[in-house]
Amino acid sequence: MSEVRGLFHLPEGGPYLLAHSVGCQPRSxxxxxxxxxxxxxxxxxxxxxxxxxxxxxxxxxxxxxxxxxxxxxxxxxxxxxxxxxxxxxxxxxxxxxxxxxxxxxxxxxxxxxxxxxxxxxxxxxxxxxxxxxxxxxxxxxxxxxxxxxxxxxxxxxxxxxxxxxxxxxxxxxxxxxxxxxxxxxxxxxxxxxxxxxxxxxxxxxxxxxxxxxxxxxxxxxxxxxxxxxxxxxxxxxxxxxxxxxxxxxxxxxxxxxxxxxxxxxxxxxxxxxxxxxxxxEIGPERILANNRDCIAAFEDEASQSLDWSARSGTLCLVCDDAPGATAALSAAGFAHDFRGDILRASFHAWNAPDEAAALARTLRQAGVTFTPAC
Known part of the structure; x- marks a missing residue:
């Protein structure tokens, strides 16, 4: 999906994972x-x-x-x-x-x-x-x-x-x-x-x-x-x-x-x-396929199956250390948000599996454990 990134203005910083809140502005x-x-x-x-x-x-x-x-x-x-x-x-x-x-x-x-x-x-x-x-x-x-x-x-x-x-x-x-x-x-x-x-x-x-x-x-x-x-x-x-x-x-x-x-x-x-x-123009089915590829990369890096196939495009994860998680993710430049102790991170057309893997790696290195919200 690298060619699709050029259709959007991406905010400065690291990976933008807030499509569930505000989608990126189209360049047009x-x-x-x-x-x-x-x-x-x-x-x-x-x-x-x-x-x-x-x-x-x-x-x-x-x-x-x-x-x-x-x-x-x-x-x-x-x-x-x-x-x-x-x-x-x-x-x-x-x-x-x-x-x-x-x-x-x-x-x-x-x-x-x-x-x-x-x-x-x-x-x-x-x-x-x-x-x-x-x-x-x-x-x-x-x-x-x-x-x-x-x-x-x-x-x-x-x-x-x-x-x-x-x-x-x-x-x-x-x-x-x-x-x-x-x-x-x-x-x-x-x-x-x-x-x-x-x-x-x-x-x-x-x-x-x-x-x-x-x-x-x-x-x-x-x-x-x-x-x-x-x-x-x-x-x-x-x-x-x-x-x-x-x-x-x-x-x-x-x-x-x-x-x-x-x-x-x-x-x-x-x-x-x-x-x-x-x-x-991109195709919602392509966006969803890329989203699932990103979630799969997150799971591989985390060595943890989330069984997200029947859920939305946003990872909603209960973290055992929400303040520690947001500090680590913010320091690494990830645009994300929390609802209480629930981390929310979305993968849209402008995201890539390596960004999702980096998200999991950052959480692991911060010693944060997580489970799917329910």
Missing amino acids: AMDVLGAGMLEPWRTAGGGAWSRWLETIETFRAAVATLLGVDPATVAPQTSVSAALFTLLSGLAPQPGKGVVLLSEQAFPTIGFVLAPLVRLGLTARFIPAREDPSDPATWERHFDGSVAAVIAMHVHSNTGLVSPVAEITALARRHGALSIIDLAQSAGILPTASREWGADALIGSCVKWLCGGPGAAYLQVREGAIPALQPLDVGWFAHEEPFVFDIHDFRYAADARRFQGGTPSIAPFALAAEGIRTVL
């Missing part, structure tokens, strides 16, 4: 930002809107290609939190059916979004963190007819565990619940079989494996699920005919634009579309 990003945002503004002023809206449509098309869906089912969002609130606020209240099911291992923002939605009759039901979210039986134990929606992380950020998405969506269909899958830690590195999964909605951001920068997220809603969802967070771009300009006439757009809200930002979506394009 500046030109795309100029063409998609700045040049139309500079040359056309208010007349730039036609070009700017083309940028939004380019983003929708890029997400659709990535996920293998129709662009009409994709709505740009500012964040995963915004996408989730917009989606859940559109649920029609049903007596005795107000539970939203999720694991305590979900990213905290998911729980934060749910907390105030109690005002709309929605109550979170948390699967305890000690219960394995990668086991279908875990989800089945907590499902019943009171569940209105289920939210599953495709990948859990602190463990790398992968949810049994197809089984969860099947449970949701059986119980008449909306199924929502969070792709923030998986899109761009793991396959996203949206049609096979049968999920009602997919949410995700572009700042991590998709190398699209902050401020651009997406909400994808199954075509058949769109008509029943009437979000509260709307604006003129959620209107069926946004340029009618009749303040007394609001009609939801027939497609996923109903979730789009008000006037969109342009720059984040220009950058995100280019990040997705770059990842697709």
Whole structure:
């Protein structure tokens, strides 16, 4: 993958292992930002809107290609939190059916979004963190007819565990619940079989494996699920005919634009579309293959099998000496992070197996032992 490194600006220092946090900037990003945002503004002023809206449509098309869906089912969002609130606020209240099911291992923002939605009759039901979210039986134990929606992380950020998405969506269909899958830690590195999964909605951001920068997220809603969802967070771009300009006439757009809200930002979506394009040009399957080669090199150097084939692209390792580990890795120039005593290190297209081997060697020389997070 050495030829791929040249597609990205790599931060100064040693190996960059933070794709799970912020993906590297594509070298083409500046030109795309100029063409998609700045040049139309500079040359056309208010007349730039036609070009700017083309940028939004380019983003929708890029997400659709990535996920293998129709662009009409994709709505740009500012964040995963915004996408989730917009989606859940559109649920029609049903007596005795107000539970939203999720694991305590979900990213905290998911729980934060749910907390105030109690005002709309929605109550979170948390699967305890000690219960394995990668086991279908875990989800089945907590499902019943009171569940209105289920939210599953495709990948859990602190463990790398992968949810049994197809089984969860099947449970949701059986119980008449909306199924929502969070792709923030998986899109761009793991396959996203949206049609096979049968999920009602997919949410995700572009700042991590998709190398699209902050401020651009997406909400994808199954075509058949769109008509029943009437979000509260709307604006003129959620209107069926946004340029009618009749303040007394609001009609939801027939497609996923109903979730789009008000006037969109342009720059984040220009950058995100280019990040997705770059990842697709390389090929997510090639990125994953390189990732697995790097993990194999890490295991060989560590003389330790991690059995990571069914997990994400991020090594999540519980270290017996987290301060010692981060001191040694920082001194060696590795860009990494810790969540408590869990080391997180990701291998993207710009990484090589020798970097992964060096990571294991540095930990060994520091006397740090580790086990997979669970």
